[in-house]
Amino acid sequence: MQKSKIKRKPSIRQVEDSKNKWKIRAITNRKEKDYLRRRNKEVVQSRDLWKAKYKALQKTSKGSNKLDGEKAAKHHYSLKVIVLIIALYKYGGMSLRSCRHSLCCMFLCLGLSTKVPSHSSIRNWLCKCGMYRIENSPVVKGGYVVYIDESISFGSEKMLLILGVPLAQIPKDRSLSHEDMTILFVGASQEWKAEHIEEELVKVAVNHPIEYVVSDRGNNLRKAYKSLNYMHIEDCTHILANYLKKIYGEDEEFEQFKKLIGQLRRDWNLSKSNSQYMPPAMRAKMRFANIFPCVKWAKKMLAQWDDLSEKVQQKLMFLKDHQPFIESLIQVEIIFKTLCDKLKNKGFGIAQKQAILEQFAKIKPTQKVDIFIQNCKEYLDNLTLKSEILKYKHLLCSSDIIESFFGKFKAKVSPNSRSGLTEFVFTIATFGRTFSTQEVKKALESIQCKDLVLEKKRMGKT
Numbered sequence: 001m002q003k004s005k006i007k008r009k010p011s012i013r014q015v016e017d018s019k020n021k022w023k024i025r026a027i028t029n030r031k032e033k034d035y036l037r038r039r040n041k042e043v044v045q046s047r048d049l050w051k052a053k054y055k056a057l058q059k060t061s062k063g064s065n066k067l068d069g070e071k072a073a074k075h076h077y078s079l080k081v082i083v084l085i086i087a088l089y090k091y092g093g094m095s096l097r098s099c100r101h102s103l104c105c106m107f108l109c110l111g112l113s114t115k116v117p118s119h120s121s122i123r124n125w126l127c128k129c130g131m132y133r134i135e136n137s138p139v140v141k142g143g144y145v146v147y148i149d150e151s152i153s154f155g156s157e158k159m160l161l162i163l164g165v166p167l168a169q170i171p172k173d174r175s176l177s178h179e180d181m182t183i184l185f186v187g188a189s190q191e192w193k194a195e196h197i198e199e200e201l202v203k204v205a206v207n208h209p210i211e212y213v214v215s216d217r218g219n220n221l222r223k224a225y226k227s228l229n230y231m232h233i234e235d236c237t238h239i240l241a242n243y244l245k246k247i248y249g250e251d252e253e254f255e256q257f258k259k260l261i262g263q264l265r266r267d268w269n270l271s272k273s274n275s276q277y278m279p280p281a282m283r284a285k286m287r288f289a290n291i292f293p294c295v296k297w298a299k300k301m302l303a304q305w306d307d308l309s310e311k312v313q314q315k316l317m318f319l320k321d322h323q324p325f326i327e328s329l330i331q332v333e334i335i336f337k338t339l340c341d342k343l344k345n346k347g348f349g350i351a352q353k354q355a356i357l358e359q360f361a362k363i364k365p366t367q368k369v370d371i372f373i374q375n376c377k378e379y380l381d382n383l384t385l386k387s388e389i390l391k392y393k394h395l396l397c398s399s400d401i402i403e404s405f406f407g408k409f410k411a412k413v414s415p416n417s418r419s420g421l422t423e424f425v426f427t428i429a430t431f432g433r434t435f436s437t438q439e440v441k442k443a444l445e446s447i448q449c450k451d452l453v454l455e456k457k458r459m460g461k462t
Helices: 012-064 079-090 096-110 119-135 194-207 219-228 236-248 252-268 292-303 310-315 317-321 323-346 350-361 367-390 400-412 423-431 437-446 449-460
Strands: 144-150 158-166 182-189 210-215 231-234
Touching: 079 096, 079 119, 079 423, 079 437, 096 119, 119 182, 119 423, 119 437, 119 449, 144 182, 144 194, 144 219, 144 400, 158 194, 158 400, 158 423, 182 194, 182 423, 194 210, 194 219, 210 367, 219 231, 231 236, 231 367, 236 323, 236 367, 252 310, 252 323, 292 317, 292 323, 310 317, 317 323, 323 350, 323 367, 350 367, 400 423, 423 449
Parallel strands: 144 210, 210 231
Antiparallel strands: 144 158, 158 182
């Protein structure tokens, strides 16, 4: 038989021990809760304190950020930032992304918390500001001297650019700068015929009366001037280059000299030891105006002939054989640079003409040099006649400024683009005077992106 289990009552000591355990656990829990409550209060206070410090510091940094301020309607970036970017873009050959990265570096170095725009935003700002400046070119009392030229082909299109400078603001002691010029028209089309150029000049002349035009001797340009009865002042560089072309264009010695220089460049192109003696490259276009670097090189090689090695002397022996021809080209270079130095920097006037003729009198010319001098005198006499007709004592006769505008634009756009010119063509108008914040504000608020596309399409139908 199994014995039945007998339940015993807990002793008094066991009951007291059990009560003590629950009491200890309750006390421990209460202490832990009190600690967590105090710790939570400390964390909240600390968080609020640091949050207040951060907000105060943020307000201080924003207050000291000189780039924060007024914004254009519906735009997120300060006008000061946009003006700064436009100034960066027009300086040198900086691209859109270069402007953005330059801004990033500047903000990082100065400890500024301003946002950095994307390159597409920068592109839109530049196009809008350029188009606004073209459409709102300032009107100055009196006549304008107008520069006009068409660029090389970009894809399937060419760009026509018309610049102007008021007669009252023409500098007399220096050449023109980008800040002096007013962009009167920028257009893109597959071709620019005389009637198209004439149409744009008529529009320009409404608010900017044209006194005379400075440009090269393009047939379409001259035909438009003749139709409108505008006085045309030929660019001195192109005129002199054409004179040289007539003199040396079919000269056998010149052609042989050119071929020998080209052969020497091909022979020494990959040579490390002889590359320092290699002649400069001759441009195919306007080579008669750019022959003088080769003349300068030949003069230098002849001057240090005794210091050259025998192998180099053998290669350069053709310089000795053509030394009289090279000396005549040196005289031509002096004449060319004398005339250009006076006319490009100070314009044409009686004083400039007299100074040039005095320099010509000091030269003992050869037959071809004498022909070139006579051609230069004919050009000066022609300028004198036109000065008398216009009744101006001072004339501008160099189109280097418009070539400079084209050069800067070509550095920022790929000429091999198959799509041709886009609304980016308007950015050429940002190369002139510095933009003010109010001008930028008006441009961003008055011109939309769709306006840029529509205006470009209108130009393409010209």
